[in-house]
Amino acid sequence: MSSQSFPQWMADIQARVEHALERCLPPSDVAPTRLHQAMRYSVLGGGKRVRPLLAFAAGELAKADPLRLETVACAVELIHAYSLVHDDLPCMDDDSMRRGKPTTHVEYDEATALLVGDSLQTLAFGVLAEGRLCDDPARQMELVSLLARASGSRGMAGGQAIDLDAVGKPLSVEELEFMHIHKTGALIRSAVQLGAACGNVDADGQDRLDHFGKRAGLLFQVVDDILDAEADSATLGKTAGKDAAQNKPTYVSILGIGRAREMADELKAQALAALEPFGPSAQRLAELTQFIVARRF
């Protein structure tokens, strides 16, 4: 499909998204300067940008305008960044390292980190509402609504609430899956949906992409759990082994490392199978799926 290698494509999109995020974040010399500096600190210069990559890969399949994809990629990444800043706070995971540098409340202070997360979420919706994403503005409104459902109490934030309640409790695999479908899965799924919605995919294709998004979201989490159990902090860029230390249920703690790896293989196969009918136009999504697994163990 494309003559560009996957690593080149990925580096291109990452650079493109970094520039787009730089442009949509408030300048650090505009008041309130400390808040704006902290917002930029929390978003820029780090992260693999998995959600933006998924949005671009789905958008390529749908032949979407790259400028529109930039907008949805920024919106989803801003939601992700807000969730990390709040997740790292002392009352949540109390993490001091993220992406190889001090977390926002450590580098600044707790109150600023709270407002950073709040403001990044607002910015995500502002960005999505201001850009011209679809030819039909009614359709664009549906995208705002889609991002809200993926992020809110029945999506990502709800998953975090379930996560909180689960600390120290025995969970079944089904309960763990329910948690992750919300906590990580919903936003990853929305990245695929939003990217595809910037272009044209028929209803059948949308269904298949949505199935792919769900599998990819869960795959991402299983791999994350394996990584947390195995990697050291330097490789991870954040504090490793936290889940076990905090007595949090993970796929590894419930299934054991061997079965968790098998589950990752199964999810990868299901995700790739959902892409097959698209043929070569799904090349980047397939490569990304491989990447989610391969880069990590």
Next chain:
Amino acid sequence: MSSQSFPQWMADIQARVEHALERCLPPSDVAPTRLHQAMRYSVLGGGKRVRPLLAFAAGELAKADPLRLETVACAVELIHAYSLVHDDLPCMDDDSMRRGKPTTHVEYDEATALLVGDSLQTLAFGVLAEGRLCDDPARQMELVSLLARASGSRGMAGGQAIDLDAVGKPLSVEELEFMHIHKTGALIRSAVQLGAACGNVDADGQDRLDHFGKRAGLLFQVVDDILDAEADSATLGKTAGKDAAQNKPTYVSILGIGRAREMADELKAQALAALEPFGPSAQRLAELTQFIVARRF
């Protein structure tokens, strides 16, 4: 204009908004139940609903459909409620009482309060995107964008950041005004704008309404400062005298109580003057302006 008395009108709108909020908040028996219960606890059954009242009053002037006004009123009130929950957290104002009952992090816990605020913000944008507010969806998208600007780092959240930085510092009246135009003013102003946008107001009328919204927003804050200095906690429904105790600059601490009252009178006169050209159609907005001042001292 209307045969209904102002107290009757106000009670009607408050009841209407309460029901609308009940409907748009997730049911408390839907998972994650604790989060959803805490969201309902934080929003329902309290508050004067000043922002919804302003949206309805501006909407009446613009002959807007009341169902549309319900939607914008809910969106603005959800943003306000999220900001209160986060503002009350220990890392911010560390307040234990709000609207006569324990604050969300006291009744539940800090992590839940954090997620409640996050989820209420998301819900505000979801509600605004899902309702049918304007005949032209492109115009509706502008309203989402307007709410984002009013709430984010260059609006309400930015005002809170300035407030944080101001603790213990001497501020000029101009600096205090800059803070409050963001912290309280931006959202109040947006309530008026959103309400009017659900109906029809010409460009000149919009400008005048916007001028009114800015004056009303500042009036509200000056009155709040006077109230905080004078009232006891029982009347206020939240901890009184906190501003002075926390060494926060207020209109009273900077200007003294007498000059602060004069300023309130001036702002009220300016707000009412901006409404005059509308004639009787601005009756409710004028009554609300009187109410903002009169109910409090």
